[in-house]
Amino acid sequence: MAQPNIIYIHTHDTGRYIEPYGHPIPTPNLQKMAEDGTLFRQCFNAAPTCSPSRAALLTGQYPHQSGMLGLAHRGFALNDYSQHLAAYLARNGYETALSGVQHEAPFDRRDELGYTRFLEAEPYDADLARARLKARGWKGHEIEGGMHTIGDRAKVPAVVRFLREKHEKPFFLSFGMVSTHRMFPKADADINPNYLTPPAPIHDNPDTRTDMAEYATMARCVDDCVGEVLRTLKETGLDRQTFVFFTTDHGIAFPKMKCHLYDSGIGVALIVQRPDNPTAGTAVDALVSHVDLYPTLCEVAGLPVPDWVEGTSIVPLLDGTAHKVRDEVFSEVTYHAAYEPMRCIRTERYKYIRYFDDDMDLVVKPNIDDGYSKQFLMRNGLLEAGHDPKEMLFDLYFDPAERENRVDHPGYQDVRTELSTRLESWMTQTNDPLLNGAVPKPEGARINRKRGLEPSDADWEE
Structure with a gap:
């Protein structure tokens, strides 16, 4: 097989709270992807916080090695953007395209990531989107659909058009979604919080059930978008030459999950779909780290693994020729x-x-x-x-x-x-x-006071 296309579908704050991991969340397309592909039950991130997690996956290094010790939109950055997976693949003959969110570079530096195409003219900017919603009267949970739902669904047509194009080279497409990142809109009418349980260890009460219903609504949006991508691959025949993987950055944005090192924070979904998959329909229980995906994609693409990469290829797990690739x-x-x-x-x-x-x-x-x-x-x-x-x-x-x-x-x-x-x-x-000892923040980076109450722009540390 020639070099395959690679599609990286990723979300914010989803953890493993989707149907393939046993949760009553309406994600039938991800369930079908797992049934047709390979489900990894024990995949973990290298950091349960947004930019560091994504940077680890896309450089093959731990955050303290890559330099991404905090959030990109708050002044943290990679030490070397040429190590980003998109840049490496572009140097080795791939067309590289980005749709939706990325969180490895500040919004004014996305050109350094190595993408040869951006499918939208304007990068996703959470602060800008929040300001626009507030200007429309947003006060928390009143707007139907929410900024993230609107944004993710709006990206799908560009992704579909890209997939239907004639491509002269193999492509790497990053499709990033933010629906499961707070702020959540109201839950869909058919997702009744009375019949949901909030994630452990969250106390079960009307407020927390409502929270979970709103999360489930956002997960459904993600699933709808994934379904459009997978259907387009099948309709165009690209599914026979494309390696697709779905994952997220860290656990869901609930207390004791995101930003914590419990499994509820570091445990992430990983589903792989590929042509002629010998492990289709199976669940893999071996330990896997996000840093393992970079060398895996290098092997899939027939490229050497750069010397900066820390991870180990999981191709033996995908092929069914090994039961584990790491001990921790x-x-x-x-x-x-x-x-x-x-x-x-x-x-x-x-x-x-x-x-x-x-x-x-x-x-x-x-x-x-x-x-x-x-x-x-x-x-x-x-x-x-x-x-x-x-x-x-x-x-x-x-x-x-x-x-x-x-x-x-x-x-x-x-x-x-x-x-x-x-x-x-x-x-x-x-x-x-x-x-x-203590790690200082980069010059100009913005962080909150530890004894503040929320991640507010009005509560910066001096």
Whole structure:
């Protein structure tokens, strides 16, 4: 087979809360994609925060290596944009196109990413979209459809036109959606919150069920867009020469999920569809990291893996010739809206998390997106809630929900020592700046006060 086309379909803040992972979320097209393709049950990001996660996937490096330690629209950037997957593929004969959102470059620097085509003239700018909605009277949840739904659906015709073109070269298409990123609009009428359960560990009450219904509405929008892409591939015959993968950056934007190193924050969907797939219709339980996708796509395209890449190709898992490609995954947070440095190692059975800041007596509320679930917790003690311990150890066989910290349990001290040593070794090998103390923000970067209440533009740290 000649070099295949590659389509990277990605969302904000979706985690694994879609139908193929057992949740009652109306995503039939993603369910069909999983049934026709390969579903990865244990894929994890390299960072449960937006830009660092995407940068890891698209450079094959951990955020502290690539330089993307915080949010691109707040002043963080890659050290070297020539390492971006789009740039690498473009240098090696691919047509590279972007539709919708990207979060690896500030909005005025997207030309540096390596895309040879942009399917929309204007990049997605969350601040601009929010300002436009407020000018139309937006006050929270009143607008039907919402800015994200409108934006994602509006991108689909350009994607379909691109796919129907005659292409002289293989193409790499990045199609980014924001529907499942807050702010959510009202739920669709047929998604009744009375019959939904909010995601664990969120308390079950009318507010949190409404929150989940609104998320489900946005997930349906994502699914509709995915369906249009997959139908177009089939109608044009491109499905016989195209490698498609669907994933997201991190967990859903609920407390204890996004921006946290629990599995609810670092666990992500990964579905792969490709021609003549020997593992079609199967679920893979092997550990996979987002940093593994860059070398995977290099192998699929018949290209050498650059020496900066940290990941391992998952082609053996896709071919069914291996049962695992790694023994552990690592994930990290340095900055999101506020500074909250932490690292983790996760094996099949255990998770070890360490925090690296002494100012950790309270929950860092700016790193929790606003919404009904956060508001409920704010009314009931989140303002005074203590932060997680500096070290946490979970036995995922007996405690998959990560509720019982065994870091001081006498029976787990050998595990604690081993995982702590492995985490420190990884940090040393990858030159993690946290080993040298607090990591300063780049000059001009904007972050929130740790003791603020929300990720607000009006609450910058001085």
